[in-house]
Amino acid sequence: MMDAIVSFIIAVIVGLGIGGGGFFVIYLTLCMNYGQIIAQGTNLLFFLVSGISALFIHIRRKSVFSPELLFIIATTLPATALGAHIADFTDPKIPTFFLGALLVISGIISGIRTVKAFIKEKNEKN
Amino acid sequence: MENKTAKGIYGWKKWVIIAILSLLAGCINGFVGTGGGIVIVYMLLFLDSGGGDSTKNAFAKTLVAVIPMSFVAFLVYLNNGNVDTELMGRVFIPATLGGIVGACLMYKIDKKWLTMIFSSLVIYSGVTLITRAL
Numbered sequence: 001m002m003d004a005i006v007s008f009i010i011a012v013i014v015g016l017g018i019g020g021g022g023f024f025v026i027y028l029t030l031c032m033n034y035g036q037i038i039a040q041g042t043n044l045l046f047f048l049v050s051g052i053s054a055l056f057i058h059i060r061r062k063s064v065f066s067p068e069l070l071f072i073i074a075t076t077l078p079a080t081a082l083g084a085h086i087a088d089f090t091d092p093k094i095p096t097f098f099l100g101a102l103l104v105i106s107g108i109i110s111g112i113r114t115v116k117a118f119i120k121e122k123n124e125k126n
Numbered sequence: 127m128e129n130k131t132a133k134g135i136y137g138w139k140k141w142v143i144i145a146i147l148s149l150l151a152g153c154i155n156g157f158v159g160t161g162g163g164i165v166i167v168y169m170l171l172f173l174d175s176g177g178g179d180s181t182k183n184a185f186a187k188t189l190v191a192v193i194p195m196s197f198v199a200f201l202v203y204l205n206n207g208n209v210d211t212e213l214m215g216r217v218f219i220p221a222t223l224g225g226i227v228g229a230c231l232m233y234k235i236d237k238k239w240l241t242m243i244f245s246s247l248v249i250y251s252g253v254t255l256i257t258r259a260l
Contacts, residue, residue, distance in 0.1 A: 100257075
């Protein structure tokens with residue numbers, strides 16, 4: 001039951017697009033004591049399920065496809081396969097550290113952007 | 127005609143930047159199992175800053191880019207026996223419903239406060255993971 005509730009909440013965050021991609025890894029490693037690599041693999045499947053359902057809503061509302069996007073997709077795929085292979089024979093502490101650093105950086109950037117948006121909104125009101 | 131961005135990046139320079147950052151995003155997503163979207167969303171926001179692309183549209187585009195990336199990474203992890211499919215069987219329905227609810231809410235709510243809360247949570251989680259790894 002707990003898994004279902006947590007999954008629903010994290011999937012809502014994924015759908016909102018406010019940086020929920022890593023939360024399921026955190027839940028699995030810190031709360032469920034999963035190993036780092038299996039948590040990452042399970043998170044990918046979780047993201048596919050929640051992300052695809054969110055994608056249908058976005059595609060219905062917006063025209064998201066562009067030449068840039070197709071180029072991005074084509075470029076990322078081989079790099080992703082390479083990264084995933086490297087993860088399999090790396091000390092799990094390295095991706096754990098890397099994910100931690102990534103979360104701290106993205107949290108700080110996201111926080112700064114939001115504070116700037118708050119200030120801008122306040123200035124426009126005054 | 128090529129759209130010029132606010133930063134003045136256009137033509138081949140724009141494509142080189144996209145190629146480098148996309149390779150980086152792919153490597154991160156494969157290596158960490160997440161995170162490629164962060165690189166892509168900021169790249170789109172930066173490149174489209176003069177093209178009138180809204181933040182919400184950049185998030186939607188990122189989602190489109192991250193799904194094939196995650197699928198490729200998932201296949202590699204699955205092939206290496208690193209996916210708990212049993213757990214996913216249990217959370218499939220809530221994950222699907224949550225994704226739909228989140229995407230619908232994206233267009234209806236002001237996310238600033240939510241983003242602030244989750245940014246703090248993300249930083250805290252990141253520090254916890256770093257501490258654990260050291």
